[in-house]
Amino acid sequence: MGDGGSDTGEDPMLDSLICVAGSSIKRSGFIASHSSDERERRVIFVNAGGEELRRQGHSEIEVETDRFFQGGDVLRTDEEVADGGDLPSIYQSARCGNFCYEFRDLPPGDYSVDLHFAEIVYTNGPRGMRVFNVFIQDEKAVSELDVYSIVGANRALQVMNIPVSAGKDGVVSVNFQGVVGSPTVSGICIKQGAPELQLVSSGRDGKSLLCDNCFAPVKLTAAENKAARMSFTAKYEREIRELKAQCQMKQDECYEAWMSLTAANQELEKVRAELDVKFFQNFTLGQAMEKETEKMAKISSKYEHDRRLWVAAIDELERKMKAIKSEHSQLSFEAHQCANSIPGLNQMVTAVQSLVGQYDDLKMKFNEEQERRKKLYNQLLESKGNIRVFCRCRPLNMEEASSRPQTVVEFTDAKDGDLGVLMNGSNKKIYKFDRVYTPKDDQCDVFEDASPVATSVLDGYNVCIFAYGQTGTGKTFTMEGTEQNRGVNYRTLELLFKIAEDRKKTISYDISVSVLEVYNEQVRDLLASSPPMVVRLEIKQVSEGVNHVPGVVDMKVENVDEVWNILQTGSNARAVGSNNVNGHSSRSHCMICTVVRAKNLVTGECTRSKLWLVDLAGSERLAKTDVQGERLKEAQSINKSLSALGDVISALATKSSHIPYRNSKLTHLLQDSLGGDSKTLMFVQISPSEHDLGETVSSLNFATRVRGVELGPAKKQSDTTEIQKLKLMLPFCLCQLKCKDDTIRKLEENVQVLEGKTKSKEQFSKSQQDKIIDLENQVELKAELCGHLEKRLSHVYEKMQRKEEACYSFQQKVISFIMKISELHNPISLSARSFEG
Secondary structure (H helix, E strand, O other), X not given: OOXXXXXXXXXXXXHOOEOOOOOEEEOOXXXXXXXXHHHHHEEEEEEOOOOOEEEOOOOOEEEEOOOOEEEEEEEEOOOOOEOOEOOHHHXXXXXXXXXXXXXXXXXXXXXXXXXXXXXXOOOOOOOOOOXXXXXXXXXEEEEEEOHHHHHOEXXXXXXXXXXXXXXXXXXXXXXXXXXXXXXXXXXEEEEEOOOOOOEEXXXXXXXEEEEOOOOOEXXXXXXXXXXXXXXXXXXXXXXXXXXXXXXXXXXXXXXXXXXXXXXXXXXHHHHHHHHHHHHHHHHHHHHHHHHHHHHHHHHHHHHHHHHHHXXXXXXXXXXXXXXXXXXXXXXXXXXXXXXXXXXXXXXHHHHXXXXXXXXXXXXXXXXHHHHHHHHHHHHHHHHHOOXXXXXXXXXXXXXXXXXXXXXXXXXXXXXXXXXEEEEOOOEEEXXXXXEEEOOOOOHHHHHHHHHHHHHHHHHOEEEEEEEEEEOOOOHHHHHOEOOOOEOHHHHHHHHHHHHHHHOOOOEEEEEEEXXXXXXXXXXXXXXXXXXXXXXXXXXXXXXXXXXXXXXXXXXXXXXXXXXXXHHHHHHHHOOEEOOOOOOOEEOOEEEEEEEEEEEEOOOOOEEEEEEEEEEOOOEOOHHHHOOOOHHHHHHHHHHHHHHHHHHHHHHHHOOOOOOOHHHOHHHHHOHHHHOOOEEEEEEEEEOOEHHHXXXXXXXXXXXXXXXXXXXXXXXXXXXXXXXXXXXXXXXXXXXXXXXXXHHHHHHHHHHHHHHHHHHHHHHHHHHHHHHHHXXXXXXXXXXXXXXXXXXXXXXXXXXXXXXXXXXXXXXXXXXXXXXXXXXXXXXXXXXXXXXXX
């Protein structure tokens, strides 16, 4: 063979590693052949784990870089590899681990494979650290190869001429599987064509040799046959001698090993026996230690528990002793104080009585002062005007803020009630109101100023609070608010309940709430169980200036939770819609009517007052909102009712003899609150945007007119229902009074008769009392006689007892005497009988 060497393996142990006939093991590295045929046969030579190598000269060698592999890791060493042949650097690198090689795109045919190995990791052994199998085309080619046991560390080893065939797919696979440790390979060389024939064994007939690759018989001459036979005989005799020597050596080693093993087993048995004894002792000691540990733990736990109990008991006793000492000192101190205060107790009683008298006087003065304060406060409101106007400006919304319009409202003097509006450039107009709120003011600030007017309803005054302004300026937010930031409606009713609770000892209140809306000039009940548009409600006049809506649901409320539920129900049932100006526009006037019936428990005075909380629909310019159909009808009705409200305000401002309340359902309902005997508060809502300048100016002008209205002083609203009931009861009471007078007259006559009878009975009683006194004296005398008789009877009883005792002693003497006589009689009779015999 071209790539062979002189050091081929003839060791039977090495032959046992080869699983394919024709292959061999060589204990040296790769040596290049000078034959051109051998170079042409070499198809692929891969440097496993290394780079490409190229050697020039009379025998050119090309070794490719590591490829065709799947998996594994790379190992490299800088140490020199002995017997490396012409390419020792191949054996300084290797692929290691779980890997395989697949050589593809080979022409179908026969090939031979050379494998190159070197142990570069376990350089100090021992043997058996790396044992592996090699499979080519899934057939085992090398079995349990241990490179270190064959050539040692850092020495080259070749497995040569492994035959293999490539099929139609053109693939040759080389797979390495570890038995002990992980397999390695330093190089793989694939050559075209089957391995050359080697004659290494003889046939059975003794006249031929067998091919080492295919075992086909090869004919030889007689001389060649004799020479071959002598060579084989000498070879086998030499091998037999070597095997016998090795066998004897192995037997000696086995005997020595058996003897050492026997001695080691004996020592092991002794050690095991001692170990068992020690183990049993340790086990016994461990059990004893565990028992003692458990006992110690129990004792320690009990001691700790007892110690805690005793410490707690001692602490408790010390605490009780301290408490007893403190209580004793306190009692002693109090006893001394009581002893010292006894002389001044009468003075204290006198002082308390005087304080009680002063308290009654102060209570009376307080009630008088409270009434006076209420009158002065109402006079103060009346001096400012019964219709008060508060102006509130909303902040810019998100759409307005994004377009950055010019703000036409100034709040420089807002604290003084002045509001500046920029008119057509630099001209500024000043409006004067009772209060001006900037966009930064919150709901609390608004209600703080409105609450004095709202709470006047508890004092018996009619009150009306309404919000007016262009649509989308925040009227509903001011009046209703949200659950997190509630408005005037909820806050007012909450404050009413709080004040009523504070006054419950002197005044009792009954509060009821109804929620209405005026939609397209129709009054609708928002608390009705049926849909609001089904029930048609009309306004009836109860008395002059007092209106009522029969059939409306009037809900009595006891707390703020019920109020919130009612307000939410009414708000949900209210008519809303959308237009170009406001996406959630109120399409009706929402009116919350709160009726307060009060009774003064001290004076008996009864009042019935009414609080209107009105959220007006927004005023709209039809050209700007661009509504049609039903929305157009709603807008026309809203503008009509607001115009009617303006007419009423104008008539009130000019003090006209005729006030057109009946021009609209809105003004008709508010007649008793817009008149001269009520308190009225208006919120005018405006927008700061220059796009709404026209509507803002219109709203401010209307609010200015409203502020100029001078109503008469507000009056308390007596409960006329109670008066009517009393008037109806008056004839019956007069008749009852007359009957009572007759009864009283008859009773007086009966009393006179009874007085006469009583006098006569008193005289009779006096005489009877005298007789009783006489009888008592007689009874006392008889009692004395009875006492004397009892004493005499006791003496007689004592004498009888003494006589009975004497009789008893006499009877005993008689009995003893008879017994003596009988004793004497018996011997005499016996002697007489003997004498007779």
